[in-house]
Amino acid sequence: MRYIEWAVMFLVAGVGIALANFVGFQVNFMDSVPGILILLAISFVSVVISKLVPFKLPVIAYCSLIGLLVASPLCPAREFVIEAAGKINFTAPLTMVGAYAGISISDQLKEFAKQGWKMLLIAALVMIGTFTCSAIIAQIVLSLTHVI
């Protein structure tokens, strides 16, 4: 995608976030705007960096790192960033993700129906195993390092 396409797609996403934040959480559009602009700016900068840097990392890794950076004590605008982003409800950006994701898997429905119970069971085990094993290790290390 070209930068201009990314930029316009992000703006559409911003409209989606504002809409979800208003319909679901009664936050006015104007109150959502600063937070959304910050999120979109971080996203756009991440896209630019991921295209420029030869070392390939997923775009979302940059989004997360830059987000962390601008909200960390290193950033002079920290308070503003945290307050503005705080207006955006946690799940508000997700509804649009779901809409696109739903459309994008809609042609796999028949494939899904063809999967037998064995694969369903294994998929469940894979998810349970991944989550539980991470939780066990985290629990042990957090205890050992006296964080909890």
Add this chain to the structure above:
Amino acid sequence: MKQQEFMYSGLGERLKKEWKIYLAALIFIIIADSIGQIKIPLGPGTLILFPIFYSIFLGILSGPQILKIFKKPEVKAASKLVIVCICPFIAKLGINAGASIETVISAGPALLLQEFGNLGTIFLSLPIALLLGLKREAVGACHSINRETNLALMQDVFGPDSPEARGSLSIYIIGGMVGTIFFGFMATVIASTGLFHPYSLGMASGVGAGIMMATATATLSEMFPAMADQIGALASASETISGIDGIYMALFVGIPLCNWLYGKLEPKLGPIHDKLAGKGKGEK
């Protein structure tokens, strides 16, 4: 993202071909967020339905196999748009992590080490897959949580027509259809055991699948509202690390471990399956 040829000649063509998708997404948002959250107690856990589930459902409904509002090209276009929407969400999580930076730093060692937990699933799922009679498909299915990068990796390593890639694709499809809702529910069941601190659960949510992490985090935040910020911060940090190391973990540890375990277990568990299948009612 990989460097690739442009799908469209320019912004104009993209908007002309995709405006229906944007419009549908906005309509889905109005419907989904009007319904809002629904909590359903289910066994030891709580099934919390978020607007994202309704919008996924509406998206699937509108596709070429049911309502046929969208056809194949739009399905393809939508899959490219997912990343656009997930970016601002991850940025939001990054900000949460920055706001709770002390928690993230103090949890540093745990954050790094729990990444290896993502491999733990192999010891649980592979033996059972073999008992169920799967062969090499099991290696693809069990080596990781099988999101996009893993799918590409399996096709690259074993070939697109290999049983390993087929196994990976199966889990990928199931994960896409029901993974989001299952992952959130599973998190509440495991949380309700009381064995784990909410911080551990938050970290465990970051498995390299943004949408699954999102529902697990949202669900856990509902269960532990007082620690919602820290849970989100740790989940986001863990997800970021998984996003970076996931492909290397799978390539250098996950796949070799699966191969090794397969070689050890298949000769033992394969015959057990055959015996059970022979005795029980016939399987396909």
